[in-house]
Amino acid sequence: MKSAFKLNQIIRKMWFLPTMFAAGAIATVATAHYSAALLPQELPIDISESAIEDILTIIGSSMLAVATFALATMVNALSGASQGTSPRAVRLIAEDRTAQASISAFVGAFLFSVVGIIALSGGFFTASGRLILFAATIVVVALVVGALIRWINKISSIGQVGETIERVEAATTAAFCEIARTPLFGCCEREAAQHGAVAVHADRVGFVQHLEPAELQKIAEEDDLWIHVVARPGIYATRAQPLAMVAGPVTEGARRRIRDAFVVGRNRTFDHDPLYGLVVLNEIASRALSPGVNDPGTAIGVIHAQIRILDTWMTEKPGQRPAAAFSRVSMRRITPQDVMTVAFRPIVRDGAGNVEVCLEVCEALQAIRAAAPHVFGRAVAETAVDLLARARSDMSHPPDLRAVEQAAAALVHADGTAGHAPARHPALDFEDRRGAE
Structure with a gap:
């Protein structure tokens, strides 16, 4: 699905995981406050505000420095990979889940400590709330320790030529496996560009990143058309390079829907473009x-x-695909x-x-x-x-x-x-x- 493709692109962004961890940190502090109502007010263990605040202060001050150092290391790795390998490979390094998760844990722990200190200073917690906050703090410390270990292991290889080649190879192999399973994305191979076929161009110049053959099939069936996809993912769509050739009575509405079935962007992606x-x-x-x-x-x-x-x-x-899938849509293999x-x-x-x-x-x-x-x-x-x-x-x-x-x-x-x-x-x-x- 087109929406799934765009969502996947967003999830891979370097800012996504830190944002989720930060939101989780705020939610944890809020949960500690509201969950206190489920526990009795008198507890055998009473954690003082000063004890929790001291721990959160240590976490906050140290995580700010660690997060800054981790981000600086990441920037240096991206710069080194751009200069030593290829600028096009930098995106794969920035999408590295281990690095993103480690940096996100540092940022999330810092924000958790800041929000926790503010809440404690404002008298936001009862004795039960302080106990839950203390337990959450122990969990955060454990997560930070694990993130530090993973980050130490990661910085020894991130951005190096060999590791970059491995990442590009893995992404390319995945794209080729997809093409092996469905060489034509479920379309047929016969040419639809018959006599009188009309070219449909993109409304902006750019690389085709994704296409929806199911949507093209639906358009072709509803308007009695035959659609031949000219621009596979990876093709640079211009006024001279159409997205598709369409045989049949093409309305302006059909043209617009055909354009919408293609995702056109500034850069090529590895997902459906093995040659990239x-x-x-x-x-x-x-x-x-x-x-x-x-x-x-x-x-x-x-x-x-x-x-x-x-x-x-x-x-x-x-x-294995159904025999009748996308029978009115074709493309070149x-x-x-x-x-x-x-x-x-x-x-x-x-x-x-x-x-x-x-x-x-x-x-x-x-x-x-x-x-x-x-x-x-x-x-x-x-x-x-x-x-x-x-x-x-x-x-x-x-x-x-x-x-x-x-x-x-x-x-x-x-x-x-x-x-x-x-x-x-x-x-x-x-x-x-x-x-x-």
Whole structure:
């Protein structure tokens, strides 16, 4: 659902968890006051206001310093990740739940202590209320200790190149698994852009972040239309790049509803756009291969991550959808050529003069072809040809060039794959089978 997608984007914001913890802190103090009516006024244990106030004062003063330090560390980590990896990867670090939960616990504990001290100073609590507040304070101290332990463990890796690559890989793998289960989001593949089809453009320029095929199907059924989605998530919608092509009598109301079925924003997201993750990984690799950094090991680490991602894509089983789902909505599938171009062309371009990187790319291509030879055969061969041409242009040491030529030639000519059209993997064929039924 469109609303669920937007809610998920809000929940991931760095301010969301601190806000929830702060609200929880205020609610805890209020609960301690109103719950006192459920307990008898005379209790065997009477916690003095000064004792609780002293504890809350210690918590408040220490948590203010800790929260400030944690936020400064987070800012430095985001800045370091932006400079050392890719600015597009910063969002994933900012969405790290461990870091967010730790900072939120510090902020929430600080606000709990401030509200508690104010309430105590105003005589807000009875003896029963003070007991409940004291118990809540002990719980808050335990939560803070746990948050400190998690934060100490987290700051040793947050923002580092290896950890950033892992986070991008995890987000990209999740997007590819979704595409493997539903390659066309439940739509069919036949072209709806028939003679006389009308283009529907976005009302503002931006990246398509999400679409609602169920809503498009509903519009098509009600107005007797056929809708072909041109802009999958990740496409930059402009006046020249429409959202959809519509065959049939299109009213202005239908145009508006079709636009509303797409979420268009300023930036790409990882959720439904698997190629974006590959783009970010390649930005990390390209920065590592620049002369100023000269870190081929990071580029090789990116190559290994891409192998794992594509292998998971090929081994993920298609999901099950009803045969009649979204039969009036179609879109183009992501092809192996699309994936291979995005995954390896930047690395091949920037690492063509490095023999270690070139040989690692050849090994990666061999592994990908072995995982799905009929799917990636042609795409692997084309990438190997591009690699060989660039290596011949950039490499000056003959033995290095011969090693790359041998590795690339084996990929181009192995089993005659380059001369045959690639077949589809079952994960890519599911929507076709469903349409045939």
